[in-house]
Amino acid sequence: MTLLSIKSTQHYDFVKLPKTDLHVHLEGTLEPEMLFKFAARNHISLPWKNPKCLYEACKFRDLSGFLAVYYKGCEVLVTEQDFYDLTHAYLQRASADGVVHTEFFFNPQIFRKEKLPLHAIMRAVFSAVHDMQERISCLYMGTVMRTRPVEEALQALDELTPWYHQIAAFGMGGAENGNPPSRFRPYFDACRERGFRICVHAGEEGPAAYVHEAVELNVDRIDHGNAAIHDPDLMQTLVEKRIPLTMCPISNLRLNVVKNLSEHPLKQMLSRGLCVTINSDDPAYFLGYASDNWAAVHQALNLTTNEIFQLAINGIDASFLPKEQKEKWRNQIKTALYS
Structure with missing residues (x-):
C-alpha cells in the first residue's frame, strides 16, 4: 500500500493511511439521518424539520452553542437497539475511513434519568464493539x-464498576470556562487509585492555566490543549513529560477556537517536539471524520511526508x-508512507 499516488505534487489519499482516532465522542457520531430515524421510531419530536435543517443548525458560534444541539440530539437515544446501532455505525464508518484503532468517549451520565437501565446501554455498546473487533481495534x-x-x-x-475490565480510561469534558480541571481532583484521584489511565479536556476554549492544571493532575493525555501554545514553559513541560495532546482541527474551526486552519497550532507544536495527534471529536456535528481532518490540516499547514509520518506515529504512541x-x-x- 502506498499513499504517495503522485509524488511530485505530494498528493495523499488519507483514507489509506493507517491511523488512530483517540478523541471522539460516541454521542457525537450520531449522523442527522440516523438521529431522525431514531426520533421516528421512538416517537420523539425534534426542533428541526429534517436532516438538512439540522445540518444548518450545525453552524456553531462556540462550544456552548454546539452542546445545546448535541444534548438535544442525545434525547433520541432511548432503546438498547439505538445504542447498539450508533456504536456499530461509528465503528463501521471509522474502519472504512482507514482508522485502525479508535478510543471513544461515552458518557452514561447524560442518560441516567432515562428509563433504560445502565446495564442495557453498556451491553449494547460493548456488543457492537465485539461485533466489529475483526475490522477495527x-x-x-x-x-x-x-x-x-x-x-x-x-x-x-462507581456505577461503571461492573465494566471496569472493559474500560481503558476515564476523562472529563463539557463547557470549559469556569470549570477548571483542578476542581475534579477527587474524581481523577479516584480513577487513578482504581488503576485507570486518565485524560481531561483542557485548553480548547479555556486558558493555558487549565492545561497546566491538567499536567499537575498527572494525566496521561490532554484532549485539545491548544492554549498551551501561549506558554513556552508549559510546552516544554509537555515535551519532557511526553504528555500527548489529542487535537481536533475541524472541531476547532467549527467552534471558532481558530478562525482559519492555517492558524492552527498543531504544526508549530509538532516542530517543538510535542506529541500532538489528529482526531475527529464529534464528527457528525462538525462534518468531518478522521481522514477529513488529516486532509484539511495537510492543505492548510502544508505538511511534509515526515510530518505526516510523525503525526501518525504520535497517534499510535499516544x-x-x-x-x-x-x-x-x-x-x-x-x-504506507515510504514504500
Whole structure:
C-alpha cells in the first residue's frame, strides 16, 4: 500500500493511511439521518424539520452553542437497539475511513434519568464493539461532565464498576470556562487509585492555566490543549513529560477556537517536539471524520511526508494499546508512507 499516488505534487489519499482516532465522542457520531430515524421510531419530536435543517443548525458560534444541539440530539437515544446501532455505525464508518484503532468517549451520565437501565446501554455498546473487533481495534473510555458536581462524577465512576475490565480510561469534558480541571481532583484521584489511565479536556476554549492544571493532575493525555501554545514553559513541560495532546482541527474551526486552519497550532507544536495527534471529536456535528481532518490540516499547514509520518506515529504512541500492537501499527504506517 502506498499513499504517495503522485509524488511530485505530494498528493495523499488519507483514507489509506493507517491511523488512530483517540478523541471522539460516541454521542457525537450520531449522523442527522440516523438521529431522525431514531426520533421516528421512538416517537420523539425534534426542533428541526429534517436532516438538512439540522445540518444548518450545525453552524456553531462556540462550544456552548454546539452542546445545546448535541444534548438535544442525545434525547433520541432511548432503546438498547439505538445504542447498539450508533456504536456499530461509528465503528463501521471509522474502519472504512482507514482508522485502525479508535478510543471513544461515552458518557452514561447524560442518560441516567432515562428509563433504560445502565446495564442495557453498556451491553449494547460493548456488543457492537465485539461485533466489529475483526475490522477495527477499539477501546472504551468513560467520561463525566465538568458542569456537574464532583459528587456526580464519583457516582458515575462507581456505577461503571461492573465494566471496569472493559474500560481503558476515564476523562472529563463539557463547557470549559469556569470549570477548571483542578476542581475534579477527587474524581481523577479516584480513577487513578482504581488503576485507570486518565485524560481531561483542557485548553480548547479555556486558558493555558487549565492545561497546566491538567499536567499537575498527572494525566496521561490532554484532549485539545491548544492554549498551551501561549506558554513556552508549559510546552516544554509537555515535551519532557511526553504528555500527548489529542487535537481536533475541524472541531476547532467549527467552534471558532481558530478562525482559519492555517492558524492552527498543531504544526508549530509538532516542530517543538510535542506529541500532538489528529482526531475527529464529534464528527457528525462538525462534518468531518478522521481522514477529513488529516486532509484539511495537510492543505492548510502544508505538511511534509515526515510530518505526516510523525503525526501518525504520535497517534499510535499516544494510544492505550499494548506495546506489541503499537509496534505492529508503526510498521504499517512506515510501509504506507515510504514504500
